[in-house]
Each structure stands twice: as C-alpha cells, then as structure tokens.
Amino acid sequence: MPSFNDGPQCFPQYEVQGSQALSTPSLLIYTESIEANITAALRMMNGDANRWRPHLKTAKLGYTMRRLVARGIKMAKCATTLELVVAIESGMEDVVVAFPLMGPNAARVREIAAAHPGQRISTLVESADQIDEWRASAVGVFVDLNPGMDRTGIAEDHFEEVRGLIDQVEKAGLRFCGLHHYDGQIKNTDPSAAALAREGYSRLVELVAYLKRCGIEVKEVITSGTPATPHALKFAPFGEGEFVHRVSPGTIVYNDRSSLQELPDYGFVPAALVLSTVISRPRENRVTCDAGHKAVSADAGVPTCDVIGLPGLVGLKPSEEHLPIEVRSGETPSRGELLYLLPAHVCPTVNNFDKAVLVRGGKVDGIVPVTARGRELFVA
Numbered sequence: 001m002p003s004f005n006d007g008p009q010c011f012p013q014y015e016v017q018g019s020q021a022l023s024t025p026s027l028l029i030y031t032e033s034i035e036a037n038i039t040a041a042l043r044m045m046n047g048d049a050n051r052w053r054p055h056l057k058t059a060k061l062g063y064t065m066r067r068l069v070a071r072g073i074k075m076a077k078c079a080t081t082l083e084l085v086v087a088i089e090s091g092m093e094d095v096v097v098a099f100p101l102m103g104p105n106a107a108r109v110r111e112i113a114a115a116h117p118g119q120r121i122s123t124l125v126e127s128a129d130q131i132d133e134w135r136a137s138a139v140g141v142f143v144d145l146n147p148g149m150d151r152t153g154i155a156e157d158h159f160e161e162v163r164g165l166i167d168q169v170e171k172a173g174l175r176f177c178g179l180h181h182y183d184g185q186i187k188n189t190d191p192s193a194a195a196l197a198r199e200g201y202s203r204l205v206e207l208v209a210y211l212k213r214c215g216i217e218v219k220e221v222i223t224s225g226t227p228a229t230p231h232a233l234k235f236a237p238f239g240e241g242e243f244v245h246r247v248s249p250g251t252i253v254y255n256d257r258s259s260l261q262e263l264p265d266y267g268f269v270p271a272a273l274v275l276s277t278v279i280s281r282p283r284e285n286r287v288t289c290d291a292g293h294k295a296v297s298a299d300a301g302v303p304t305c306d307v308i309g310l311p312g313l314v315g316l317k318p319s320e321e322h323l324p325i326e327v328r329s330g331e332t333p334s335r336g337e338l339l340y341l342l343p344a345h346v347c348p349t350v351n352n353f354d355k356a357v358l359v360r361g362g363k364v365d366g367i368v369p370v371t372a373r374g375r376e377l378f379v380a
Helices: 008-013 030-044 060-071 081-090 102-113 128-134 160-172 193-213 227-233 257-264 346-351
Strands: 024-028 075-078 094-097 120-125 140-146 176-182 220-223 244-247 272-283 284-291 306-307 313-315 323-325 338-343 355-360 363-369
Touching: 024 030, 030 060, 030 227, 030 355, 060 081, 075 081, 081 094, 081 346, 094 244, 102 128, 102 355, 128 355, 140 160, 140 193, 160 176, 176 193, 193 220, 193 227, 193 323, 227 244, 227 346, 306 313
Parallel strands: 024 355, 075 094, 094 120, 120 140, 140 176, 176 220, 220 244
Antiparallel strands: 024 272, 272 284, 272 338, 284 323, 306 338, 313 323, 355 363
8 A cells, every 4th residue: 555655656546436426525434544554553563552542533433443443452542422432332441531521521421431331431630620520430530731732731740739639539539540641742843853752751750750659650651642652652661661651643543644744654544535526617727626624624724635646736725615726737627527635634524524435445335424423412
C-alpha cells in the first residue's frame, strides 16, 4: 500500500469501482488501510498492544473499534458517553472517559459503569469539587495534568496539589488509576518538539517519584496524542517498569493530511477520504465541489483538504455545502467528475457523516453507521 506522500501515483489505490453510483459527499473508509495503520502503530510500539490506548474520537465506527479489539487493542480513551457505549459494545475492556464530565453527563457514565461491571471504566478529575460526581460508583479516577496545553488539568509541577487531590480521591473510596498527561501542544513541525516533549516527560517522572515517596502508587501514566507519540515511546524511563505507560493517539487509525505530515516515516496511509462531485466551473481555473465544511471539517484551516492524485488543485475557503477549488496546474476537472479528498483533520470530518462506505479491494464492501457520531441525549 503506497503512502500518501508517494504523490499522484497512489491515486489508483483509492479509486473505487462503481463510485459513480454513490451519492456525494460520501465518507469512504478503506478497510485494508485501517489494517495497515494498526500494523504500523503496533510496529512503533514493538508489537506491544498494551502500550496503546487509542482515542476513539477518531475511530467513531463500531466497525473500526471491533478491528482494534481483534488486533489486541482492548484499552481506549473517549470523550463522550456515546463513544463509551460503542466502545464497550465493540469489546473494549478498559475505557477512560478523558473529559471532565459533570452533572447529567457524569450520571450517565455512572449508569453505564453500573450496567457493565465486567469492564473497567474510568474518568478524569482535576479538582476536589469533581470528586462528588463519582462517589459510590464503580468509576475509577485518573488525575488530569496540564503539561502546557492549558486546556484542562492541574499544572503538573504542582506536586503537592496533585498529591492532595489523590488523597481526597482515595478517602472518598474511589479507585485511583493513575495520571493523564495530554501534550497536544507538541507539533513535530516545531524543531524543538522532541526536547519539549522530553522536558514534560521528565517532569512527569519526577512527579511519580514524589508521589511514591508520599506512599502513593501510580499504576498507569497516559500520554501523547499523535505528534508526540514517537517521543514518548523513545523516552527510556517510561519503559523501566515503575508504572504502565500508554500512549493515546487516535488519528493514526485513519490518518489525515496533518498526521501524515507529523509522522511521515512510519508507514501510515490514508484510510478515510471524502468522495465529492464537481458541481460547477464558475470561472476559468476554478471549480466547486459539494464538500463544504458540513462534509470536510474546516477547523484545521484552509485548505481543508487535499485532492488525492491531483496536487494542482488547491481548496479555497469553504461554505456550508460548497468547496471552491483553484486549479493551479493540470487540467480543470469537468462538471460531474469525482474528487477524492484527504481531510486536513479527519476526526471531526468522520463525525460529519451518519454513514460510511466500507471499501475493500477497490470495491464497495458495505455501508455502515458512524456509530458514535454526535452525542446521546438523556435526562438524568
């Protein structure tokens, strides 16, 4: 399977026979590429599936979660109660809801945990006022750290504050599971990325040692989205057995333009594309296709996607249903021509679709629901 970075010659690997019969925009999921990406991820981890706790915000499909389980990946992270339900139904044995849930959302997680005593379910806390959400429940607790992303968590150099929170978790009778360190601010396009990641990991190891001196055992440490994963796996103290260390990249299951740029040399390939139709040629050197930001997410900026096999086409600012494309080189596509789009950010793009087209061997292999799309609606 060629890499996206091989250029236009990779296009025949992604062209789908009979695609003219598919409505557009459609989400195409390439099952063989999923398997290739799981293999590449496990190779990064020296074949140890126990090191990978993928974030299921990317996978979304029950189909994909079941493929992870079949390959030995039975621990995961998620952000929503619907992702949690689908993960459990797909066979995941240990799931962290890596989001500071409160109120009815927390009540729903407690309900799910009570209904599935055979699975380990845990969540994040960053403050004592969140502990009451989990009292008298089977839900375990990770303390959420802020390694510099400034999104959630306790500043991880506040050792005493972390220790005090763990003490309160244990006094409340809750199961303390470990520490959660999401260094999503690390980007490999920054030449200092590796050094910044190691600095955070060194501080994290110091925190674990401090907690040990205080009589607190840290059983698991979770780090790293996609860009930081290689740095975490190469950080020697994480493999010394003081605790179980797991990385949590999710994007690499499907990949997108950003992840392929961040991890160019690990054998990852696109496994999710959006099929779109050219619907207009409003002027010379410009076409418009039907993949606006309600199909291909625009949160990663413009261009929102690349056109597989046609590097001379560059996407412009989309509207809801329209994606204008500038033709900078090569032939201008005709009206009705199909374009295969590689999203800049695949996770919210997958979440835009109710159903996905499974592709195997260049042919449609079935249509399946994007099972964990959106959120549950419930009343506590």
